Amino acid sequence: MSSLRKGIEKIEVGLKWDPSPMGSPPHDLDLVAGTYTGEDPHGSPAYVVHFDSRSPDGTITLNRDSRTGQGFGFDEVMTLELGRLADAYARVVVGVAIQQGEGGSGRAKVFGDVPNTAIRIREGYTDLSQHDFSVVSGSSATTVAEFTRGADGEWSFHETVRGFHDGDLNAFAAAMGAL
Secondary structure, three states: OOOOOOOOOEEEEEEEOOOOOOOOOOOOEEEEEEEEEOOOOOOOOOEEEOOOOEOOOOOEEEEEOOOOOOOOOOOEEEEEEHHHOOOOEEEEEEEEEEOOOOOOOOOOOOHHHOOOOEEEEEEOOEEEEEEOOHHHOOOOEEEEEEEEEOOOOOEEEEEEEEEEOOOOHHHHHHHOOOO
16 A cells, blocks of 8 residues: 555556457457656657567566466556656556457457456555456457656556547557547
């Protein structure tokens, strides 16, 4: 639990889902984090962290990446060390995007197509948020959390579940700050 003096310092975001049925294309969900400066907190991200990347300063890392949803527990895990982020950054938005595979049905895969999805956002052993994406079942990507730095330098958490319907990871990453 955060002390009142320090605000939120370190967050773990866990994402899980069930694999697709045998013989069908895999469900590939990705955690995405966009970091925004104090000068442009709702514009373009200063940088984006997702599969095969991490923040330049190592404060946001994708510790576990899954392309299929196979495994026990959470399939993807991202750590955000907000207490170490440079003072220039005032906002971090975390989202989930479904990778749209080649040669599909022509329709973007949405959360309602992926069985047993769940996300957990926690600080230490305290769960800040948990949900199953049912409110955005018709979306192919969604924001799930917003962390903002106050004037006193402390970080706070806001659950922000907002769907996105484009189906493209790059378009989602570019737009998630405005969502």
